[in-house]
Amino acid sequence: MADAVETLTHPPEAHPKLRNWSSTYNVSPELLFHPTTNDEVALILKEAGRKGKKVRAVGLHNSPGPIWHSNQWLISLRHFTHSSFPSTSRTAILGAGLSLRDANPLLASHGLSLPTLGSLPDVTVGACFSGPDHGSSAFHSISAGAAKAVTIVLPTGEVRRVERGDELFRAAGAGAAAVGIVTEVEFECEEAFGLEFTMSRTRLEDYLDDDDSGRKLWELARSSEYVKLWYYPGPTPTSSSPNTVLWRASRCPMPPPQQNTLYTRLSSQFTHLIHATAFFITTYLFPFLQPWLNASGYWLLAGTMPKTQRLRSYEAQYMDCGYWQLVDEWSAPLPAPSSSAKSPPAPAAQILRQLITFFASPEGKRVGMHAPMELRFSRVKGEDFFLSPAASYGELLGREEKEEDLVMWFEPIIYRPLNLPTPSRFYTFLISFESLFRSRPASRPHWTKPTLTLLRIRANQDVRPGEAGAVEEG
Structure with missing residues (x-):
């Protein structure tokens, strides 16, 4: 050296x-x-x-x-954990190495909250800005949209502070650190708030329009400030059987922090153990049982869901992701429907219909897809990052952009009990899953998720069933 x-x-x-x-x-x-x-x-x-x-x-x-x-x-950037809070505005200057698990309580102690967050607390501030981290709100863009300025070190060694609107800022946001190393982010925050949320049983098919205009999905996404869905593909879909958890949240006064007691930690670990054991059986021994396990898990969750609950905004948006897993995620346009009776098809609605049809088919049941599949929404307006999967898409669809245009996020989760390789049938599904998005205009991958494109690049070969497990373990 x-x-x-x-x-x-x-x-x-x-x-x-x-x-x-x-x-x-x-x-x-x-x-x-x-x-x-x-x-x-x-x-x-x-x-x-x-x-x-x-x-x-x-x-x-x-x-x-x-x-x-x-x-x-x-x-x-683990040493970049500094923070400062200018007294003249609701802004927070945070080091890029600070984790959101630490940053959010720190913001709350200064009476501040970020408007929207992803599901993981163990993400750094730098990743929150540089990766397309996102929550689920039709009224907010991706997490990087809350940033107003960043400090970035360019490959030449030049240190620059760039603000919203600057082309370098637009390239760095959701840019996966491709243009430089972001060391500090200045966020435009809001007054600290809590979320009162409800979880209810519903049926995903009920949000499909006959013309695939996406009107019902769009209206659902805007029915509350924060909305997301967890879809459980079951064994015997009928016209009346619920298969989805609908999570909706609205703002409320800031409640006290959630208590992480020994009981809650042990309960979580025990739940993970039971979940992993059941998924080991259906993933590696008897795949045909997976739809039945999905249905059982859905009804177990539905039977224990609280009618309403109040948590701090960041606590309510966190999700317990459990244990080892393989995920993929893509976004698809969900344009604001036309005021006329006839609206053109929305790519998100078309893809959702195809996925539901696939999971109900014999082929889909043979895959034994794990549940839930998470479905979320983000606003497009104000989203001007060059590489963002939630960037505007009006020109790509050949239509005029509207203020209420959205994207819908699709995230299948494939668990890996005991850290074992993922069976090749799931890669067969992921190939089909990605082809649905590639065939629709303006659909984009989440850059930090292991899409098959990234797997091909890493393996320097085509991903084929039977070979994918080796790629994963590389």
Whole structure:
């Protein structure tokens, strides 16, 4: 190494073994750096350029996909956990290495909240901005939309503060750190608030229009400030059987923080154990039982759902993701319906109909798709990041953009009990799943999820059933 790099506060680690949370990807880079200042980040990037090394930023290793991988140099921002709160505005300046698990209570202590959040608390502020992290609200864009300025270190070593509207800002947001290393994010916050939410039983098919205009889905998404769906494909779909949990939330006064007691921790671990045991049986031994397990899980959840519950906004939006899993996620346009009686088909509605039809078919039942599939929504207006999966799509659809246009997110979850390889039939499904989106205009992948495109790039080969498990374990 050059003498300049040797002057860093913390010496780099050589060939550390890193693995993501869901245990689907691992990497051992040449060097893992832990800079403490922007100048140190700049020094590393300049030295990487001089030596021809590829550099990527890494946070808490929670990304389900390999986009943070580099066999050469990685930069961890774990020392960038500073924060400041200007007294003249509702803004918060947060270090990119600060986790949302720590940042949200800190914001609350200053009477502030972020307007929308994703499901995972163990995500860094930098990943929240640089990845297309998103919640589920027809009235808010992706999480990066709340940022008003960032500090970024460019590959040349230049340190710049860029604000909303700047082209570099638009490239960095949801840009997966492709244009530089973001070390600090200034968020435009709101007054701290809680969420009162309800979970109710419903039937996903009831939100399909005969003409696939998406009107019912669009109206559902706007029926409350925060709305999401959990779909449970069952064994015997009928015209009256519920198969979906509808989660809706609206704002309420800020409640006290949720208590994480020993009982709740043990209860969660016990639930994960029962879940993993059941899914091991249906995933590896008797796949034909999976739809029945989905139905049982749905009715068990439906029977224990609280009528209403109040939590702090960030606590209500968190989701217990359980244990090892493989996920994929795409967005599809859900345009505001026309005021006329006839509206053109919405890609999101067309895709949803095809998925429901597939899961009800003999082929779909043979796959034994795990449940739930999470369905969420985001607003398009104000979304001007170049690489965002929720960016405007009016031109791509050949229609005029409307203020109320939305995107709908589709996220199938495939559990991996005991950290075993994913059976090839699920990759067969994912190939079909992605083809639905690729065949529709303006549908886009979530960049940090392990889409088959990323798997092909990583494996340098086509992903075929029977080979995918080896790719996953690489």
